[in-house]
Amino acid sequence: DAKTTQPPSMDCAEGRAANLPCNHSTISGNEYVYWYRQIHSQGPQYIIHGLKNNETNEMASLIITEDRKSSTLILPHATLRDTAVYYCIAYFGNEKLTFGTGTRLTIIP
């Protein structure tokens, strides 16, 4: 897996967009960018993934820079239930998936 770097923690006001950055400057050409989140005492939950193009689903949007060295996960209207640790992982899907330290996102009422 390519190493990823994320800020250890972030706060976001409820109802606002939460933008979580991730650096993956050593990502290789066939590695995707995956985002998972883990709410306290639960298993990780898949959010979104992408290779080169920006992606959007019902949970979030993923913006990947043209050089693929960084990306941003966007939660458009954060709610209190979005408080979790968010993990950005760069890997190719037939490999083992290892987790970094992630970003602890706190949504503030």
Next chain:
Amino acid sequence: GAVVSQHPSWVICKSGTSVKIECRSLDFQATTMFWYRQFPKQSLMLMATSNEGSKATYEQGVEKDKFLINHASLTLSTLTVTSAHPEDSSFYICSARPLRGGNEKLFFGSGTQLSVL
């Protein structure tokens, strides 16, 4: 969406006993399952990769005789913590990769909190 069921959710056992944790993919087949452990306020640490019909591959520093993994079918993998001690107390999480192949996301179980007294 795909569901991975992990059982039990929590278990308390006496030191020296063995504990078995089950991980089932409910609506898909998985040739590969992964086992993680997580200590409080830390990230998930990969313990081993479980392949159906073959021996598991353990990460460096993980004792294979301590953490027995069996992947007997395409929908079930088990982790047995043998002769558990208090330092084995942790949150254990499994994940499964669908058989479809290619770039497939992993699906995770809800985790098992093990407390060894």
